[in-house]
Amino acid sequence: MRTALDIDAAIERMVSYIRTENIPEPLLIGIHTGGVLVAEVLHRKTGITEPLGTLDISFYRDDFGRVGLNPQVRASHLPVSVEDRNIFLVDDVLYTGRTIRAALNEIFSYGRPARVILGVLVKRTGRELPIQPDFTGMELELAPDQQARITIEASSLAINIAEIPG
Amino acid sequence: MSAQPSRSIQFDDQGNLRHFLTIDALPAETLVQILDTAESFIDFGLREIRKMPLLRGKTVVNLFFEPSTRTRTTFEIAAKRLSADVINMSATRMSTTKGESILDTVRTLEAMHTDLFVVRDHASGTPHLIADHLPSHVRVINAGDGRHAHPTQAMLDMFTIRQKKDDFSRLRVAIVGDILHSRVARSQIHALSILGAREIRVIGPRTLIPTDIQSMGVNATTDMTDGLDDIDVIIMLRIQRERMDGQLIPSEQEFFNRYGLTEEKLRFARPDAIVMHPGPINRGLEIASSVADSSRSVILNQVTNGIAVRMSIMARIMGGSGR
Numbered sequence: 189m190r191t192a193l194d195i196d197a198a199i200e201r202m203v204s205y206i207r208t209e210n211i212p213e214p215l216l217i218g219i220h221t222g223g224v225l226v227a228e229v230l231h232r233k234t235g236i237t238e239p240l241g242t243l244d245i246s247f248y249r250d251d252f253g254r255v256g257l258n259p260q261v262r263a264s265h266l267p268v269s270v271e272d273r274n275i276f277l278v279d280d281v282l283y284t285g286r287t288i289r290a291a292l293n294e295i296f297s298y299g300r301p302a303r304v305i306l307g308v309l310v311k312r313t314g315r316e317l318p319i320q321p322d323f324t325g326m327e328l329e330l331a332p333d334q335q336a337r338i339t340i341e342a343s344s345l346a347i348n349i350a351e352i353p354g
Numbered sequence: 355m356s357a358q359p360s361r362s363i364q365f366d367d368q369g370n371l372r373h374f375l376t377i378d379a380l381p382a383e384t385l386v387q388i389l390d391t392a393e394s395f396i397d398f399g400l401r402e403i404r405k406m407p408l409l410r411g412k413t414v415v416n417l418f419f420e421p422s423t424r425t426r427t428t429f430e431i432a433a434k435r436l437s438a439d440v441i442n443m444s445a446t447r448m449s450t451t452k453g454e455s456i457l458d459t460v461r462t463l464e465a466m467h468t469d470l471f472v473v474r475d476h477a478s479g480t481p482h483l484i485a486d487h488l489p490s491h492v493r494v495i496n497a498g499d500g501r502h503a504h505p506t507q508a509m510l511d512m513f514t515i516r517q518k519k520d521d522f523s524r525l526r527v528a529i530v531g532d533i534l535h536s537r538v539a540r541s542q543i544h545a546l547s548i549l550g551a552r553e554i555r556v557i558g559p560r561t562l563i564p565t566d567i568q569s570m571g572v573n574a575t576t577d578m579t580d581g582l583d584d585i586d587v588i589i590m591l592r593i594q595r596e597r598m599d600g601q602l603i604p605s606e607q608e609f610f611n612r613y614g615l616t617e618e619k620l621r622f623a624r625p626d627a628i629v630m631h632p633g634p635i636n637r638g639l640e641i642a643s644s645v646a647d648s649s650r651s652v653i654l655n656q657v658t659n660g661i662a663v664r665m666s667i668m669a670r671i672m673g674g675s676g677r
Contacts, residue, residue, distance in 0.1 A: 244394065246394075247394075247406045247407075247408050247669070248406065248407060248408075252408055252672075252673055252674075253673075253674065254674060255673065255674055256370060256670075256672075256673020257391070257669055257670060257673045259387055260387075260390070261390065261391045261394050262394065263393055263394035263396070263397065264394065271402075293407070294406075296403070297401050297402065297403040297405070297406065298401055298402055298403075299402045
């Protein structure tokens with residue numbers, strides 16, 4: 189199902205939050221894959237000068253013992269030290285909170301940031317951990333059998349909502 | 355004891371890699387996944403905290419029936435970086451009751467809740483035998499068995515080649531020295547051919563080249579001048595003094611004169627050819643010090659890459675092993 193969700197407005201909300209916070213020399217880090225797509229747009233629109241960081245949290249997931257490793261693992265790439273820095277951590281969809289838990293663990297393996305601020309394009313229902321975003325593009329109420337995915341279509345972001353075959 | 359390559363035992367019913375025993379008959383996709391995953395471990399040694407939680411709570415037993423320093427050490431570092439508990443067992447075993455005593459040892463260790471065995475033995479097929487007799491949640495990695503296979507060494511060599519040379523389909527690779535006794539060469543030949551190397555050549559005295567080598571899709575020659583012509587990657591093998599029966603090479607000096615890689619012989623290869631060696635090197639026997647220590651040599655890169663590649667293989671086979 190395709191929905192007429194206003195992604196541009198959602199992105200603008202996130203951009204405006206980052207600008208309003210007015211944090212000196214922040215780092216922007218996106219989580220693979222959807223979070224990197226969102227972070228790239230935010231990086232461009234906010235004019236953050238430090239290069240964009242990317243995280244693949246495969247090695248920090250909590251379901252490795254159950255499902256194993258994703259066939260395609262990308263290298264995490266944090267071009268600048270996180271030590272004592274203010275970080276905007278960005279993902280596409282906040283669902284159970286487990287990805288963010290893993291991402292925080294991975295960031296801390298690089299050092300001790302001063303502050304981590306979480307922004308997500310879509311905040312959906314279904315949290316399993318006490319993790320909430322600091323800023324959000326949009327909120328969606330989705331059933332457990334529905335999945336929201338961010339893709340790039342005609343060089344702009346799109347949200348696809350699909351039923352997971354049960 | 356069978357040394358047959360058994361693809362089936364290496365995969366579970368869903369087609370996931372479960373043991374890493376031999377490269378023979380693995381699909382190219384599996385090898386590429388291992389190399390790609392290793393890529394993400396390469397910079398890991400530079401992090402503030404060089405540990406990731408992937409194998410937290412798992413027990414890895416390094417079961418070495420044959421001495422080894424660097425292989426055992428890099429396996430140990432790899433497992434520890436993935437947060438596993440590691441136990442090193444350097445055992446000698448009675449030759450009379452071989453099979454039985456190995457399985458008894460393994461069953462005892464399994465009863466202590468070992469999750470992964472890393473096995474090296476002087477007999478071909480021991481890792482297969484062990485994998486065959488363990489419950490399905492316990493994994494086995496072959497760290498070298500007899501003359502049969504040394505698959506993790508071959509994978510770290512492939513990783514090093516890809517790092518320096520990129521595309522296998524354009525590469526001519528020469529493996530030089532004692533091919534006959536070398537489990538490393540056997541695994542390298544399988545890996546290179548699965549990854550689509552343009553040409554694989556073996557160079558060595560007739561007595562040290564297996565007679566059926568052509569059936570592996572390999573060209574063989576006894577002459578270094580012809581053999582190194584147009585070669586992109588030179589892999590020197592260690593002359594295994596302890597495996598020599600005395601009849602196979604006339605003398606160490608003559609071997610060095612004919613096959614030892616010197617700067618003069620290196621000129622026969624392509625000007626950008628790299629030099630590899632699985633270690634430990636015998637300086638002045640199969641390779642001259644000036645070549646081993648030159649900028650063309652990637653021998654120390656191989657050692658460093660060994661950690662990332664072994665982490666990758668452990669991560670790949672241990673997934674979904676929760677009981």
